[in-house]
Amino acid sequence: METGKTKVISVLVENKPGVLHTISNLFRRRNFNIESITVGPTEQADIARMTITVNEDEKTIDQIVKQVAKQIDVLRVGELEEGNFVMRELSLIKVKVESSKERSDIINFAEVFRGRIIDVSTDSLIIEITGTPDKIDAFLNLMKNFGIIELARTGITALSRGVKSIRIDG
Amino acid sequence: MNMTQMSGAEALLESLERQKVDTVFGILGGAILPVYDALCGNKKIRHILARHEQCAAHAAEGYARASGKAGVCMATSGPGATNLVTGIANAYMDSSPIIALTGQVPSSGANTSYMIGKDAFQEADIIGIVTAVTKYSYQPRSIPEIPSIVNNAFYIATTGRPGPVLIDLPKNIQSEIADVEFTNKISLRGYKLSTEPNQTRISEAANLLAKAERPIILAGGGVITAGASDELIQMSDLLMAPVATTFMGKGSFPENHPLSLGSIGMHGNPAANKLIGESDVLLAVGTRFSDRATANLDSFAPNAKKIHIEIDNAEINKNIEIDIPIVADAKKALKMLLIATSKKLQKAEGTMWNKMVKEAKEQLSPLLKERPKDVIPKNLLITLRKLLPASAIITTEVGQNQMWSALYFKALQPRTFISSGGLGTMGFGFPAAIGAKVACPERQVVDIAGDGSFIMTEQELACSVAENIPVTVIVLNNSVLGMVAQWQRTLYKRRYMAVNLGKTPDFVKLAEAYGAQGLRINSIEEFEKAIKTATTGNITTVIDVPISSENDVVPFVPPGCGLPQQRGDY
Ligand SMILES: Cc1ncc(C[n+]2csc(CCOP(=O)(O)OP(=O)(O)O)c2C)c(N)n1
Numbered sequence: 001m002e003t004g005k006t007k008v009i010s011v012l013v014e015n016k017p018g019v020l021h022t023i024s025n026l027f028r029r030r031n032f033n034i035e036s037i038t039v040g041p042t043e044q045a046d047i048a049r050m051t052i053t054v055n056e057d058e059k060t061i062d063q064i065v066k067q068v069a070k071q072i073d074v075l076r077v078g079e080l081e082e083g084n085f086v087m088r089e090l091s092l093i094k095v096k097v098e099s100s101k102e103r104s105d106i107i108n109f110a111e112v113f114r115g116r117i118i119d120v121s122t123d124s125l126i127i128e129i130t131g132t133p134d135k136i137d138a139f140l141n142l143m144k145n146f147g148i149i150e151l152a153r154t155g156i157t158a159l160s161r162g163v164k165s166i167r168i169d170g
Numbered sequence: 171m172n173m174t175q176m177s178g179a180e181a182l183l184e185s186l187e188r189q190k191v192d193t194v195f196g197i198l199g200g201a202i203l204p205v206y207d208a209l210c211g212n213k214k215i216r217h218i219l220a221r222h223e224q225c226a227a228h229a230a231e232g233y234a235r236a237s238g239k240a241g242v243c244m245a246t247s248g249p250g251a252t253n254l255v256t257g258i259a260n261a262y263m264d265s266s267p268i269i270a271l272t273g274q275v276p277s278s279g280a281n282t283s284y285m286i287g288k289d290a291f292q293e294a295d296i297i298g299i300v301t302a303v304t305k306y307s308y309q310p311r312s313i314p315e316i317p318s319i320v321n322n323a324f325y326i327a328t329t330g331r332p333g334p335v336l337i338d339l340p341k342n343i344q345s346e347i348a349d350v351e352f353t354n355k356i357s358l359r360g361y362k363l364s365t366e367p368n369q370t371r372i373s374e375a376a377n378l379l380a381k382a383e384r385p386i387i388l389a390g391g392g393v394i395t396a397g398a399s400d401e402l403i404q405m406s407d408l409l410m411a412p413v414a415t416t417f418m419g420k421g422s423f424p425e426n427h428p429l430s431l432g433s434i435g436m437h438g439n440p441a442a443n444k445l446i447g448e449s450d451v452l453l454a455v456g457t458r459f460s461d462r463a464t465a466n467l468d469s470f471a472p473n474a475k476k477i478h479i480e481i482d483n484a485e486i487n488k489n490i491e492i493d494i495p496i497v498a499d500a501k502k503a504l505k506m507l508l509i510a511t512s513k514k515l516q517k518a519e520g521t522m523w524n525k526m527v528k529e530a531k532e533q534l535s536p537l538l539k540e541r542p543k544d545v546i547p548k549n550l551l552i553t554l555r556k557l558l559p560a561s562a563i564i565t566t567e568v569g570q571n572q573m574w575s576a577l578y579f580k581a582l583q584p585r586t587f588i589s590s591g592g593l594g595t596m597g598f599g600f601p602a603a604i605g606a607k608v609a610c611p612e613r614q615v616v617d618i619a620g621d622g623s624f625i626m627t628e629q630e631l632a633c634s635v636a637e638n639i640p641v642t643v644i645v646l647n648n649s650v651l652g653m654v655a656q657w658q659r660t661l662y663k664r665r666y667m668a669v670n671l672g673k674t675p676d677f678v679k680l681a682e683a684y685g686a687q688g689l690r691i692n693s694i695e696e697f698e699k700a701i702k703t704a705t706t707g708n709i710t711t712v713i714d715v716p717i718s719s720e721n722d723v724v725p726f727v728p729p730g731c732g733l734p735q736q737r738g739d740y
Contacts, residue, residue: 021301025301059487062487066488069483070482071360072306
């Protein structure tokens with residue numbers, strides 16, 4: 001359901017078991033829609049960063065931030081300020097190849113999108129592509145013409161630009 | 171460093187003692203046996219054997235709400251733990267501090283293979299199950315971490331907006347021995363408490379209140395938690411503002427005070443429901459604006475600027491748009507607000523608003539149209555109030571009995587009205603009464619019950635008799651699930667379905683079967699006598715009060731309607 005633009009919420013959490021469950025359970029229980037969620041360790045091993053993208057109105061985002069902040073394993077939370085952050089997604093795409101013409105076409109497209117060929121077999125290629133979700137969508141549209149055999153997307157991860165940071169000491 | 175060699179179970183008990191725990195309500199089983207073994211001979215902690223784990227949790231909550239301290243309940247793994255869930259959910263909804271201790275199958279160990287996650291006998295993923303209804307939960311994986319886990323658990327449960335915390339104890343962790351060190355340290359870097367009021371907000375609020383022509387105060391359960399009743403009374407007196415409470419706030423403001431309006435809501439006091447809609451400034455303290463309190467949001471205090479004092483930031487703007495939020499401890503905020511407002515206020519005696527309040531109270535008081543001899547809930551509850559001291563503790567079940575109690579039984583002190591507000595759990599009142607009596611043995615404790623609700627947890631008569639915890643249960647016996655019957659009568663054209671309890675048990679004989687005292691009354695005089703017998707005796711008493719099955723609770727704000735659209739001949 002589209003209600004507006006995708007918003008990105010960055011959350012620093014204790015890097016320990018059960019935290020992802022707590023957060024995803026909170027979203028389900030409060031009827032907040034998650035578009036994507038990614039988790040990984042940060043520069044401090046005991047802290048993980050969750051990047052959550054949601055498509056909700058301002059009032060709901062306010063509630064999301066407050067409800068997430070209330071969780072005891074959450075150390076910091078903030079919505080990334082529009083236009084003031086960078087976001088990337090990584091995608092692996094296995095594409096069908098039926099001729100050498102197709103093979104070179106796909107390689108050309110991948111180059112235009114700054115993708116990389118990371119696996120080659122007689123009848124398929126795997127391309128790694130990183131970028132904003134829009135860019136990945138556009139590339140996937142092109143690849144559909146060849147036939148996508150398998151697809152994996154990581155979901156969005158993001159950071160604020162410059163000095164504005166969501167850090168535990170900031 | 172002060173290391174002691176002990177088992178995990180001993181470390182747990184020592185940690186509980188350091189938290190001044192004097193009572194644990196529970197039922198044992200295989201996976202919690204090492205803790206019970208360690209309890210054997212313990213002189214500091216009294217264990218009260220409940221007859222159902224749900225009731226152990228409710229009793230812990232009754233204890234907590236009567237005393238202000240955390241209540242503790244305990245159960246074995248699997249079914250013991252899942253039986254606690256309703257009680258934990260109840261405490262979560264009503265922000266009550268309870269600690270739930272559960273046994274769990276072994277996580278590892280020398281003599282046992284690793285069992286968690288293997289669907290071992292009586293394994294239940296209790297943490298997974300209660301995540302949505304606990305403030306936090308722990309599962310210690312080593313013995314030395316037990317003291318700090320217990321410290322943190324009590325700190326989380328009792329501070330900020332209180333709530334239940336569960337500690338799930340794998341059996342091997344209970345029985346194995348390790349070097350343990352006890353500290354009072356709390357290590358919770360992610361736990362954010364905002365208790366200090368923002369000075370700017372306070373002075374904005376003071377400006378608004380000083381200029382208000384029709385101020386009203388709405389007090390929620392947070393006032394009771396914060397122990398802010400004195401400040402609330404001072405605030406009301408200063409502003410000459412009437413005070414309505416939410417259902418959970420009942421008792422935060424003495425209901426015999428001239429400015430008390432009783433509680434608002436679906437079955438609120440008519441004067442409170444009316445006046446809140448006419449106010450120009452609403453000072454809400456420690457409330458989450460539940461739908462049962464506000465009714466339709468569009469007609470909730472539509473002309474009022476709203477100030478919201480609340481310790482839980484997530485409650486600000488959740489249900490109601492707030493003009494001035496003050497995220498802080500209610501007592502601290504009210505103290506500061508009193509000083510700030512008194513400097514700005516020009517006191518005017520006998521304003522129009524005061525006249526309106528007085529008139530509304532006189533015309534719309536549900537206590538007015540009396541036929542004092544009829545055995546109807548109103549007269550019973552007014553009589554009960556006259557017979558009980560102000561410090562007596564009332565608990566209620568859920569349904570009409572509960573709403574009648576809210577309407578007609580005037581609570582005069584905080585922590586004397588204990589009822590399941592948020593979850594509306596039938597069967598809560600009786601075990602909660604047992605818990606309250608344990609916390610306050612010198613006070614009288616009375617559960618006002620419906621027959622349907624009482625049947626849900628009546629087996630705790632066994633507990634109250636065996637453990638010598640005398641409480642009084644008044645069964646408003648209408649032979650129906652009355653509140654639901656009322657909905658079917660008013661909203662479903664009298665199409666009664668599954669609300670008739672048929673021939674209810676003989677509650678006098680039932681009480682006697684458990685070794686308790688049973689009395690039946692058929693007049694107000696008999697009721698008075700029965701209450702005296704019950705509250706002066708030293709034995710749990712069930713008073714069966716047959717009443718008509720056709721009584722409605724009025725007023726009634728039908729679902730979807732606003733508070734001003736209250737119906738009924740009140
Ligand atoms: C555990 C539980 N089950 C069902 C309900 C739904 N419910 C609400 S009130 C009510 C009837 C209560 O009947 P009774 O205890 O006899 O009280 P009365 O309304 O007659 O005073 C029911 C079934 C509930 N609140 N709690």
